[in-house]
Amino acid sequence: MKATIRNSQLPLRNADFDTLVEALEYAAEGEAGYNFYDGRGELFAVLSYRELRVEAMALARRLRGLGCKRGARVAIVAETEPMFHRFFFACQYAGYIPVALPAGFQLGARKAYVEQLERMLDSCGADLAVAPESHVGFLRQAVERLNLVKAGTPDEFDALPEADCVLEPLRADETAYLQYTSGSTRFPRGVEISQHCVMTNLRDIAVHGLKITREDRMVAWLPLYHDMGLVGFVLLPLGSQLSADYLSPRTFAMRPRLWLKVISQNRGTISSSPPFGYALCAKRLRLTDQDRYDLSSWRVACVGAERIHPEPLRQFAHVLAPAKFDPRAFVACYGMAECALAISFADLGAGISAIKVDKETMATTGRVEPLPEGADERAEDTLTFVDCGEILPSFQMAIRDDEGRDLPDYQCGRICLKGPSVMSGYFQNPTATAEVLSKDGWLDTGDIGYRVGTHVVVTARRKDVIIVNGRNIWPHDLEYVAESLPGVRFGNVSAFSFADDSGADQVVMVVESRETNPAKMRSLIDELKSLINTHFGITCHIDLVPPRTLPRTSSGKLSRSKAKQDFLARAEAPQGASALGAHG
Amino acid sequence: MGTELAVEDRLIALLGKTLGPDAVLSPATNLVGDLGLESIQVIEYLCEVEDHFDLAIDEATLADVQTIGDLAAVIRKLGKD
Numbered sequence: 001m002k003a004t005i006r007n008s009q010l011p012l013r014n015a016d017f018d019t020l021v022e023a024l025e026y027a028a029e030g031e032a033g034y035n036f037y038d039g040r041g042e043l044f045a046v047l048s049y050r051e052l053r054v055e056a057m058a059l060a061r062r063l064r065g066l067g068c069k070r071g072a073r074v075a076i077v078a079e080t081e082p083m084f085h086r087f088f089f090a091c092q093y094a095g096y097i098p099v100a101l102p103a104g105f106q107l108g109a110r111k112a113y114v115e116q117l118e119r120m121l122d123s124c125g126a127d128l129a130v131a132p133e134s135h136v137g138f139l140r141q142a143v144e145r146l147n148l149v150k151a152g153t154p155d156e157f158d159a160l161p162e163a164d165c166v167l168e169p170l171r172a173d174e175t176a177y178l179q180y181t182s183g184s185t186r187f188p189r190g191v192e193i194s195q196h197c198v199m200t201n202l203r204d205i206a207v208h209g210l211k212i213t214r215e216d217r218m219v220a221w222l223p224l225y226h227d228m229g230l231v232g233f234v235l236l237p238l239g240s241q242l243s244a245d246y247l248s249p250r251t252f253a254m255r256p257r258l259w260l261k262v263i264s265q266n267r268g269t270i271s272s273s274p275p276f277g278y279a280l281c282a283k284r285l286r287l288t289d290q291d292r293y294d295l296s297s298w299r300v301a302c303v304g305a306e307r308i309h310p311e312p313l314r315q316f317a318h319v320l321a322p323a324k325f326d327p328r329a330f331v332a333c334y335g336m337a338e339c340a341l342a343i344s345f346a347d348l349g350a351g352i353s354a355i356k357v358d359k360e361t362m363a364t365t366g367r368v369e370p371l372p373e374g375a376d377e378r379a380e381d382t383l384t385f386v387d388c389g390e391i392l393p394s395f396q397m398a399i400r401d402d403e404g405r406d407l408p409d410y411q412c413g414r415i416c417l418k419g420p421s422v423m424s425g426y427f428q429n430p431t432a433t434a435e436v437l438s439k440d441g442w443l444d445t446g447d448i449g450y451r452v453g454t455h456v457v458v459t460a461r462r463k464d465v466i467i468v469n470g471r472n473i474w475p476h477d478l479e480y481v482a483e484s485l486p487g488v489r490f491g492n493v494s495a496f497s498f499a500d501d502s503g504a505d506q507v508v509m510v511v512e513s514r515e516t517n518p519a520k521m522r523s524l525i526d527e528l529k530s531l532i533n534t535h536f537g538i539t540c541h542i543d544l545v546p547p548r549t550l551p552r553t554s555s556g557k558l559s560r561s562k563a564k565q566d567f568l569a570r571a572e573a574p575q576g577a578s579a580l581g582a583h584g
Numbered sequence: 585m586g587t588e589l590a591v592e593d594r595l596i597a598l599l600g601k602t603l604g605p606d607a608v609l610s611p612a613t614n615l616v617g618d619l620g621l622e623s624i625q626v627i628e629y630l631c632e633v634e635d636h637f638d639l640a641i642d643e644a645t646l647a648d649v650q651t652i653g654d655l656a657a658v659i660r661k662l663g664k665d
Contacts, residue, residue: 106623107616107647107649108615109649113647134643134644254627255629284628365609536618
């Protein structure tokens, strides 16, 4: 088996197509395609764009034979295997809407994962669902109470007869896919992205963000159900006819060095990760390994999906200097599923541009005063942010205060965006859509930041969302799980996160309890920690407080931001060290 | 019987390397709940386990593993196949 190569003859077209099918039809004229590497870093499957086109069209006819209406949703459990690409593009040809679902991996988490699948399948109204052999058991359990036309393995779909029909691929004004990156697991929201929306974003990324040339090759271990994986490393290489090499997320987590190996051996030029990926890789590198790789081809190492701290990146660049990793390859970027993928990229070849600002001024006035380089400020008086670069040309940006007024440069507020790459809305959820998308097309991202001309600096992501190792965790999901425990009452829990001294997110849950017996308090804390760990795979500090301690608004709603302030105040008070220490 | 104990002992020894000498471990120890391991640490541990026993454990199987004893049972089964 041999990996696909760069196109030798086909002229580069940077995503100037109206639909994904048009993009595939063109890419199929060349030699490039997708390559899949296993848990030991060996190539186990190759799918050229040419083969993908033929296989997707045949599969589209089989799906059409099941008689679903145009626009029917097809859920695909997105393991990093060729079947994902085949089903995704079969939908494009058949006129159906693909929905990538997480291919979960958590020890002992069968029940939680099956429930998550069931809620997503229900929320998108899936008619068809497919999962690779490894995950089909979960899928079959998840569809038991739902009314799907068919759910099964790729083989079961491949065994269907091809319908005798003329394929009518999805048109530019139709939906391209639904994305479940956004929102909580309990109330999943499917971001609806049209063909026109995703093609605009791909073009912006290819031409302005990454300046893609025919020499480029992409490498990824990102999950394909995540916007960075799906749009960045399935659709972007297709739109620009590049070859892409994949490792599964699990392979990366187990053996992060394989990421470097694949980039090195295939001369990869573009590969991205949330900050934690770089940190994990640096941590697990053996000292004797550094010069085994040649990373000199890696020209774009995007960093995104969570707030960026410069230090772990510096560390990564430092340990991989002997492998010729160029720190100027780091490109800070900002994006979200609601905008297909990308909103801004820092300048290529410039590396990470860290900005130090005065903490006190920012906290009291929301105004940012960048400190001159080398300023003699104490670390505890400053905050460090990263310039996420210039917004892509198809967007308009506004920074707004809570009353919706536009703010000037250097003033922190809500980042709002408008343009053709903004989603159509949350699928069949007008209430959630109206909360973020105004009638005149402005998306309130929920992120906080400031602008300097057309550059954006993100200072806090999604008011409430907790990000651990690149995963979004929603506070009300944590609270809901805690409230299921006897002895914890509904509405008496508040979860949030804060950045510790190293900049890492620490998760805290403040729980009101009438319990005063120290041994029983201890066991309640242990039970809560264990429960959260089983459901979310994270360590959570539990702070037990007496009833009526949690701050409420005048309408009786819990205030998370106030609960966090109170908690930090308790933690800083000398006798309150237990909030972080003994309570764990 | 001797080999059965050996798998659990080896799993405990491997886990001890991650958690340090103070960790109290038994076949009944719940890998996720009792130890408070982050999912990334669980994966690192599984990586060591797979390397040590030279086998691969798929996701569907792992989703039903709670304790060290469960994991030992999986390894014995895979070893026989």
